[in-house]
Amino acid sequence: MAPLAPPPGHRAGSAMPVRIAGQAERGASAMARRPLALSAYLAMSRAPETRDRRPDWPERPRGWLLWLHAQTAADMAALWALAQRTLQQHPDLSILWTGHTPEAARHSAALPEDSLPAAAAFLAHWQPNLMIWTGHELRPALLEAAHEAQLPCLMINADEAAFTTPAPRWMPDTTPAALSRFDTIFCVSREAERKLRRQGVTEAQLVRAATLGAGAPPLDCPPELHEDVAAAVGGRPIWLAARLPSVEMRTIFDAHVAAGRLAPRLLLVVVPATSADADAAWAAADETDLRTCFWDAGDMPDDLTQVILCESPAELGLWYRVAPLAYLGGSLAAGQGDTDPLEAAALGSAILYGPNVGRHLATYSRLVEAGAARIVRDADSLGSAVLQVIAPDRAAAMAHAGWEVVTASAETEDRVIARISDLLDRRSARKEVR
Structure with a gap:
């Protein structure tokens, strides 16, 4: 597959811009469309003591950036195998890791505090072109910021386990709003699919697929x-x-x-x-x-x-x-x-x-x-x-x-990589016509 083309006028070595939450053309309409539970959570998370914190992140790598979040070591192993195959097709792509991080990873960061200002700062610095999320621990503010930045977000290996968010128990459930911000959710069973539908996930978002594992090439033998x-x-x-x-x-x-x-x-x-x-x-x-x-x-x-x-x-x-x-x-x-x-x-x-x-x-x-x-x-x-x-x-x-x-598992990996390539190619095409 041909390398991804940078946008017209893109200076070599510079980060590719993404739209960040708070831009004038999206901010007001985004607030109007937010569910009440999400709006209440975002208002609570804008505490003064967390609003202006800016972690000392390392420099963003040049070119296109794929963001992978691994909640567990098993997720990390599966994403590592996925990353290696993705890089074969897109050798100009860099990988940003959050959550569990492989020792061999070149770029990693801690997730920001889950507030819109912190999430927007994270996205403004790293400017990822695509995000892949694993695990049941959702970050509603981070996903809302990604949505407002028009960042494509995928979830893989969604199963029957319950999702959690940092919201206090007394607040309305923000899980449906957080899940709505994923473009595609690869779920591993019929029960997982039913659970996601009960959370308001649409038909267009859902893909039934086997669990993505850390498949490695078979051991050799003469x-x-x-x-x-x-x-x-x-x-x-x-x-x-x-x-x-x-x-x-x-x-x-x-x-x-x-x-x-x-x-x-x-x-x-x-x-x-x-x-x-x-x-x-x-x-x-x-x-x-x-x-x-x-x-x-x-x-x-x-x-x-x-x-x-x-x-x-x-x-x-x-x-x-x-x-x-x-x-x-x-x-x-x-x-x-x-x-x-x-x-x-x-x-x-x-x-x-x-x-x-x-x-x-x-x-x-x-x-x-x-x-x-x-x-x-x-x-x-x-x-x-x-x-x-x-x-x-x-x-x-x-x-x-x-x-x-x-x-x-190998077929699921093929489907996820095809979806990654499709989304990256679409973003590349949109940048070329601007």
Whole structure:
């Protein structure tokens, strides 16, 4: 896609102007159209002690600016993936982050106090060309200022959770007015859509779409290596313990021993979370007297192999493809879990996991709802789940459900990027004709 054209007469290196709340041609008519609840909230938020504060913001980057607001770490991960793809299509675009900010972000700021003067100052300084919002914490004054500035605003991943605003409880609800200021709201379910309609969101604003996740390219694997390993294990049932921390090693081996009593040909692949965890894996294997293949030493599994031990996650792309079932490590022991389940789902693995999944809870929940993942609690429940899910028809059904979640998220990303491109192109065209 061609880079966005600057407006006629735009001086290279300068910020592109946007209309800011309070301009004469919009101010009076905007006040007349505001709902009573919003007008009362805006009047209250214009307290003298907050009216004239001006944070020391860094310099605005040159050219076009996309503003991304992430309420949570999961939102940040999803927006980060979205930003990388958007920048591929619009390499001249800069990104402003608010809320949770990636370590690699070049431009970030704290949200202003939620009053029209503070919001107008924020927009006057940063002059974003498009805003994308995630989360349920709405800022009515900020959204009103964006509306008056004719700044296109999108919300993604709107679900069934209740929205909140900074308004006191005794004030009329400002949520409907705040939601009305979004040009497009991508909602993730029928219930979310019904909830938004009850808040006065119009048909023109709503788009039903799957949850936008932090999809990453599938882990790589040489096709020849995959073929060799698949031939070596033959038709044996095989399961994978991926990114396994030291504290979970014994639990995994106990589960494998228990399951192996009813499935003698069952094969386990253990991939430690780090190279430092490999020693614990070897010690656990020795304690159980299982016949072990040391992958990084050049061993190849044979018919008598019971466990394949790896040194590190370097070749997880291979093992996700070989094993139809994967337990995602760190989720049984508290404080350990940080494995994105989409990396397994994208490569055709049915998923087992424990209750401690940290920032990926929303993604695991989506996979469970789709029938692609199942929670376990300890070695006994893990061993039982392995025996049940390893059945070819069950594993295939779960893997297919997981793939559908992955592809639906990718389709949502495509739709959001198309909407971003459309809105930016429209703004560029409007500037060119002025």
